[in-house]
Amino acid sequence: MSDAPKKRPWFRFHLSTAVLLMLVAGILLGLNFHVVTDGVLYIVFGWPFQVYWPDLSNRSSSEGPSPTMELGVLMCDVAVCFAILYFLWRISEWHIRRKERRQ
Secondary structure (H helix, E strand, O other): OOOOOOOOOOOOOOHHHHHHHHHHHHHHHHHOEEEEEOOOEEEEEOOOOOOEEEEHHHOOOOOOOEEEEOHHHHHHHHHHHHHHHHHHHHHHHHHHHHHHHHO
C-alpha cells in the first residue's frame, strides 16, 4: 500500500478556512448598513453600492420618505461579496495545502 496522502475532494475544506470565511462574511454583512444624517437619521443598505435608501425628494409629505431599491445594484453587491468569499476560500485552501505538501 502506498503511504502517499489521498487527494482531498474539491468541495471539502479545512476548519480554519470555514472560520475565516464566517468572520469575513460577518464583516461584509456589517458593511451593508450605513447611517446617513440629512437633518434626520436614515439607514442605508448596501456595500459596495447603495441598494436600499430613503427617497428624500418628498420630505414634505406626512408619511415620510419612501424607500427606493435597485435590484440590479443588489445583484452586483451579491456578486462582489461572493467573489470576495470565493477568492478568500481559494487562497486559504491553496496556502494550507501547500504547507501540507511541504511536510
